[in-house]
Amino acid sequence: MTDPNLPDGARAVALSAARLAYGDRVLWDGLDLDVAPGEFVAVLGPNGSGKTSLMRVLLGLQKLTSGTVRIAGSPPGRGNRAVGYIPQQRALDPTVAVRGRDLVGLGFDGHRWGLGLGGMRERRRRVDTALAAVGATAYADRPVGLLSGGEQQRLRVAQALVGDPRVLLCDEPLLSLDLAHQRAVSTLIDERRRATGAAVLFVTHEINPVLPLVDRILYLVDGRFRVGTPEEVMTSETLSSLYRTDIAVVRVHGQIHVVGAHGHLSDLCEDNPHHHLADH
Amino acid sequence: MDKLFDVDLTLKLLGLPFVLTALLAAAILGLLAGVLGPLIVSRNMAFSVHGTSELALTGGAAALLLGWDVGQGALAGAIVAALVLGLLSRRSSDYDSVIGVVLAFGLGLGVLMLWLYKGRASNKFGLLTGQIVGQDFAGIALLSGCAVVVLVLLALLYRPLLFASVDPEVARARGVPTTALALVFAVMVGAATALGVRTVGSLLVLALMVTPAAAACRVTASPLKATVLAVVFAEVSAVGGIVLSLAPGAPVSAFVTAISFLIYLVCWVVSRSRGRVRA
Numbered sequence: 001m002t003d004p005n006l007p008d009g010a011r012a013v014a015l016s017a018a019r020l021a022y023g024d025r026v027l028w029d030g031l032d033l034d035v036a037p038g039e040f041v042a043v044l045g046p047n048g049s050g051k052t053s054l055m056r057v058l059l060g061l062q063k064l065t066s067g068t069v070r071i072a073g074s075p076p077g078r079g080n081r082a083v084g085y086i087p088q089q090r091a092l093d094p095t096v097a098v099r100g101r102d103l104v105g106l107g108f109d110g111h112r113w114g115l116g117l118g119g120m121r122e123r124r125r126r127v128d129t130a131l132a133a134v135g136a137t138a139y140a141d142r143p144v145g146l147l148s149g150g151e152q153q154r155l156r157v158a159q160a161l162v163g164d165p166r167v168l169l170c171d172e173p174l175l176s177l178d179l180a181h182q183r184a185v186s187t188l189i190d191e192r193r194r195a196t197g198a199a200v201l202f203v204t205h206e207i208n209p210v211l212p213l214v215d216r217i218l219y220l221v222d223g224r225f226r227v228g229t230p231e232e233v234m235t236s237e238t239l240s241s242l243y244r245t246d247i248a249v250v251r252v253h254g255q256i257h258v259v260g261a262h263g264h265l266s267d268l269c270e271d272n273p274h275h276h277l278a279d280h
Numbered sequence: 281m282d283k284l285f286d287v288d289l290t291l292k293l294l295g296l297p298f299v300l301t302a303l304l305a306a307a308i309l310g311l312l313a314g315v316l317g318p319l320i321v322s323r324n325m326a327f328s329v330h331g332t333s334e335l336a337l338t339g340g341a342a343a344l345l346l347g348w349d350v351g352q353g354a355l356a357g358a359i360v361a362a363l364v365l366g367l368l369s370r371r372s373s374d375y376d377s378v379i380g381v382v383l384a385f386g387l388g389l390g391v392l393m394l395w396l397y398k399g400r401a402s403n404k405f406g407l408l409t410g411q412i413v414g415q416d417f418a419g420i421a422l423l424s425g426c427a428v429v430v431l432v433l434l435a436l437l438y439r440p441l442l443f444a445s446v447d448p449e450v451a452r453a454r455g456v457p458t459t460a461l462a463l464v465f466a467v468m469v470g471a472a473t474a475l476g477v478r479t480v481g482s483l484l485v486l487a488l489m490v491t492p493a494a495a496a497c498r499v500t501a502s503p504l505k506a507t508v509l510a511v512v513f514a515e516v517s518a519v520g521g522i523v524l525s526l527a528p529g530a531p532v533s534a535f536v537t538a539i540s541f542l543i544y545l546v547c548w549v550v551s552r553s554r555g556r557v558r559a
Contacts, residue, residue: 059453061452097502099502102502107454110440110447112440114435114436115439
């Protein structure tokens with residue numbers, strides 16, 4: 001798949017021999033990852049394996065220790081219009097005086113200087129389109145703090161997509177949503193990438209809600225990693241070698257369950273997936 | 281008390297040049313407070329505004345003692361305070377307590393300097409509760425100059441500032457320099473606060489910087505409407521407070537705070553009766 005908005009043959013994301021280390025602690029090393037336009041890549045791994053750090057590198061908030069990284073055809077930089085970002089669902093402050101449409105509007109031009117009075121009409125049109133695309137028109141004029149988690153997260157999707165990004169970075173966007181909203185939000189992201197050809201990098205600790213949408217998985221464990229299709233990566237053999245312990249991968253009703261020697265994998269490592277961009 | 285609503289006397293006093301100067305100063309201040317207020321409220325900066333205003337008082341007291349211009353002293357004090365508070369991360373858990381610590385020390389220092397000052401007592405009292413009717417041409421010039429600088433800066437920075445205020449994580453990811461903006465905004469607020477100290481006094485500056493915006497944010501969630509309403513509320517409080525204070529010759533601050541508090545109460549009742557569903 002090629003993207004007409006990217007230079008010829010350009011990858012949506014291209015990491016080559018990438019290494020990220022904080023002092024002695026190596027998060028990952030020798031990471032090669034090419035993401036094609038329109039591809040949906042899930043990033044999995046236990047807490048502290050460097051999933052969020054990878055997001056920070058791609059957003060230009062964190063420099064690689066060595067290696068190269070390009071996103072949407074250019075080096076990661078602050079305010080790259082071609083990159084959209086969806087954070088974890090975390091309740092917005094109920095006292096914050098902004099409406100849903102303001103939140104989406106900030107995704108469109110919130111990083112620009114000036115009042116932007118000249119582009120008001122275009123801004124409004126783009127915001128209305130983005131709101132309609134995620135089905136948020138009905139509550140677009142309500143204060144965001146009064147909306148449910150699922151409604152807020154739909155607005156987040158609209159906010160990330162309103163700038164028509166070529167790459168969409170999602171950092172645990174389903175966290176703390178119930179199953180129905182998890183499905184709704186992930187389907188929304190999938191529809192939009194199919195419609196626009198944007199690549200999706202989707203950090204998650206739970207593969208099942210997005211399993212039908214995933215083209216490839218990047219699985220990070222303790223400095224080791226594996227890239228491949230779900231069939232290649234989510235096997236007892238691959239995960240056992242990544243975790244260096246006996247892991248059984250069981251498929252039940254089209255879902256994948258990972259069972260470690262000490263019970264469910266969540267006992268091993270998925271203790272606390274909560275984290276913030278700024279914590280690292 | 282019968283002089284409280286003496287219309288004739290009020291009209292007569294309104295014709296005096298020094299009263300008109302005071303009204304002009306109040307109007308400029310109301311505009312500044314109104315446009316900055318919604319962002320102050322969004323950023324949960326009410327306590328830091330209070331801290332900044334107390335340190336403006338320290339700066340003013342130091343200037344009084346040293347024989348410098350009080351307005352410039354207050355401005356210097358407020359900007360130093362804003363820089364110190366702005367450099368602290370808003371995320372850090374001890375942010376409020378650090379403000380408390382700095383505020384208390386600065387206020388103590390101010391009290392000491394006021395005690396050391398052997399000049400007119402009304403100068404001292406004026407720093408605490410404002411002395412808008414004592415505005416001279418230099419004061420108005422300083423106020424207008426600062427207002428223009430703050431308004432131009434705000435127009436330039438408005439969108440990233442709003443983004444960083446309501447949605448800091450995504451703003452950072454989108455390349456908004458949130459830390460630098462926090463510092464610049466703190467200095468802008470510091471300048472406006474120092475000017476407020478000259479007018480309504482350091483004790484009551486919150487009545488203009490925070491109350492009108494907090495009231496506006498109760499009844500609307502649109503940033504534009506909130507700003508317009510905050511300006512209107514601040515103007516009504518500042519200008520209305522002066523007009524009402526003329527006949528009884530009472531301190532301006534009492535009326536400014538009473539009006540802004542009343543507006544807040546009305547907005548609170550409105551938001552309650554709507555069940556907090558606002559548009």
